[in-house]
Amino acid sequence: MTSIIDFLTDLILELLLLIQTIKDIVNWELLIRTLPRLLEGAKISLIISLFAVILGVTLGILVAIGRLSKFWPTKALASVYVAFIRGTPMIVQIFIVHYGLAELGIRLPAMASGIIALSLNSGAYMGEVFRGGIQSIDMGQTQAGLSVGLSPTQVFRYIVFPQAFRRVIPSMGNEMVTLTKDSSLVNFIGIAELTYKATLAAARTYEYFTMYIGIAIVYFAITFVLSQLLASLERRMGPDDSNSQPGKGLRR
Amino acid sequence: MIQIVNLEKAFGDNHVLKGVSASVSPGEVVVLIGASGSGKSTLLRCVNLLEIPDSGEIWIDGVDVTAKGVVKHEVRRETGMVFQQFNLFPHKRVIDNITLAPKKVRGMSAEDAEELAMDLLGKVDLADKAQSWPHQLSGGQQQRVAIARALAMQPKVMLFDEVTSALDPGMTGEVLTVMKELAADGMTMIVVTHEMAFAREVGDKVIFMHNGVIVEEGPPSDLLANPIHEATKDFLSKVL
Ligand SMILES: Nc1ncnc2c1ncn2[C@@H]1O[C@H](COP(=O)(O)OP(=O)(O)O)[C@@H](O)[C@H]1O
Ligand SMILES: [Mg+2]
Numbered sequence: 001m002t003s004i005i006d007f008l009t010d011l012i013l014e015l016l017l018l019i020q021t022i023k024d025i026v027n028w029e030l031l032i033r034t035l036p037r038l039l040e041g042a043k044i045s046l047i048i049s050l051f052a053v054i055l056g057v058t059l060g061i062l063v064a065i066g067r068l069s070k071f072w073p074t075k076a077l078a079s080v081y082v083a084f085i086r087g088t089p090m091i092v093q094i095f096i097v098h099y100g101l102a103e104l105g106i107r108l109p110a111m112a113s114g115i116i117a118l119s120l121n122s123g124a125y126m127g128e129v130f131r132g133g134i135q136s137i138d139m140g141q142t143q144a145g146l147s148v149g150l151s152p153t154q155v156f157r158y159i160v161f162p163q164a165f166r167r168v169i170p171s172m173g174n175e176m177v178t179l180t181k182d183s184s185l186v187n188f189i190g191i192a193e194l195t196y197k198a199t200l201a202a203a204r205t206y207e208y209f210t211m212y213i214g215i216a217i218v219y220f221a222i223t224f225v226l227s228q229l230l231a232s233l234e235r236r237m238g239p240d241d242s243n244s245q246p247g248k249g250l251r252r
Numbered sequence: 253m254i255q256i257v258n259l260e261k262a263f264g265d266n267h268v269l270k271g272v273s274a275s276v277s278p279g280e281v282v283v284l285i286g287a288s289g290s291g292k293s294t295l296l297r298c299v300n301l302l303e304i305p306d307s308g309e310i311w312i313d314g315v316d317v318t319a320k321g322v323v324k325h326e327v328r329r330e331t332g333m334v335f336q337q338f339n340l341f342p343h344k345r346v347i348d349n350i351t352l353a354p355k356k357v358r359g360m361s362a363e364d365a366e367e368l369a370m371d372l373l374g375k376v377d378l379a380d381k382a383q384s385w386p387h388q389l390s391g392g393q394q395q396r397v398a399i400a401r402a403l404a405m406q407p408k409v410m411l412f413d414e415v416t417s418a419l420d421p422g423m424t425g426e427v428l429t430v431m432k433e434l435a436a437d438g439m440t441m442i443v444v445t446h447e448m449a450f451a452r453e454v455g456d457k458v459i460f461m462h463n464g465v466i467v468e469e470g471p472p473s474d475l476l477a478n479p480i481h482e483a484t485k486d487f488l489s490k491v492l
Contacts, residue, residue: 140337141339143339144339144401146324147302147328147333147335148328148329148401149353150353150357163341163343166343
């Protein structure tokens with residue numbers, strides 16, 4: 001017991017020491033001077049992420065519907081797409097969209113390529129999230145919807161999807177956070193976003209540690225705020241009501 | 253009103269309905285009894301096309317709903333169903349559970365649909381719960397809302413599949429009372445239940461199913477008191 005406490009105390013001391021070291025190595029004065037330029041990059045990162053999230057969620061819903069459809073061509077298409085995205089590195093996907101398409105004569109501005117590549121990537125993961133959510137809704141809900149005369153499309157739209165959406169908000173949030181972080185990869189096709197700006201500044205000043213610690217803080221701030229927003233959205237939507245089952249529903 | 257002709261349904265190797273024929277007259281209350289697994293739910297679910305029979309015919313009001321070209325959800329508008337598990341829509345308030353289908357399927361205005369819903373909630377004695385969420389209601393209350401939801405489509409027939417089986421014993425009465433009133437109003441009903449007192453009191457006809465066939469049917473006073481077949485006697489001796 002005491003040895004564990006000793007160990008933990010040591011560990012905490014080591015960590016404090018490390019933080020102290022970082023604090024000393026980082027050139028704060030330079031970082032603060034460079035901050036406006038970094039934030040310009042952060043704005044680009046946010047714009048890219050925002051578009052990619054919106055398109056990714058939309059695409060994800062379509063992919064989920066595709067994978068769950070009984071029509072095999074749609075099912076196959078959606079499955080192949082998801083498998084391809086999940087089985088290849090994101091940076092390769094970005095290069096394919098930007099440089100690959102250019103060779104085929106489709107020359108997109110880097111910004112467009114970046115947004116498209118991130119959306120395609122996130123669409124596959126969001127698709128899996130939505131598929132799980134839709135499948136988790138009790139069959140009884142579908143049957144009740146059908147039994148009052150709603151068409152299968154109406155059952156999906158008014159009964160199954162709203163419940164599934166509510167249920168996947170936490171996973172969707174995780175995907176959004178991941179996507180925001182991964183947006184840093186588009187610096188490789190020359191988009192002047194946050195990571196790109198930091199790399200430039202670091203190369204100019206040779207203060208690599210300062211710059212990358214700096215943008216780490218910015219990325220963290222962005223994802224932290226995003227997480228908080230999602231958590232509050234979740235709270236405002238009320239408790240997950242999967243408890244229409246007898247037994248659970250008996251309390252008043 | 254409803255004619256079921258030689259209905260067959262199998263799930264893989266499991267032959268669940270082996271040529272079932274039955275008829276229900278307008279305003280009649282038919283009580284379907286039988287051991288668990290005998291095919292009662294499957295028969296009921298075939299009537300509103302939640303299951304598609306392999307062969308045979310189901311005529312509702314002169315239309316063969318098993319015929320090719322029949323749109324399933326159009327058939328289901330005419331048949332209300334209440335489930336053992338209530339299956340209320342948990343993301344919608346009580347009133348919105350009821351108004352959804354009249355609005356989206358019948359194209360009723362929000363105002364008319366709400367008026368209809370309040371009227372039905374009054375009938376099942378839950379007018380004060382219109383703005384509640386399903387999870388705030390007791391099981392018996394949820395089931396009464398489910399009945400109101402089905403009635404809102406003004407169906408030609410109501411199908412009840414063991415609607416009191418998931419309830420605490422103290423709550424079956426309130427649901428059965430609503431069903432009795434419905435029967436007294438002249439609603440055509442097919443009721444799967446183990447409540448033999450209900451069958452005796454409300455049923456016009458009792459049908460006993462065993463292993464996918466109708467073994468015996470007749471007025472409750474005859475069938476429940478003097479069953480002819482061994483299987484019927486056996487079943488009744490267990491539930492009565
Ligand atoms: N969707 C289904 N898929 C496969 N088997 C089913 C399905 N529904 C019912 N069955 C089977 O059909 C048989 C009859 O079931 P059911 O109609 O529910 O009987 P009951 O309502 O009389 O208890 C059972 O053996 C059950 O396992
Ligand atoms: Mg059953």
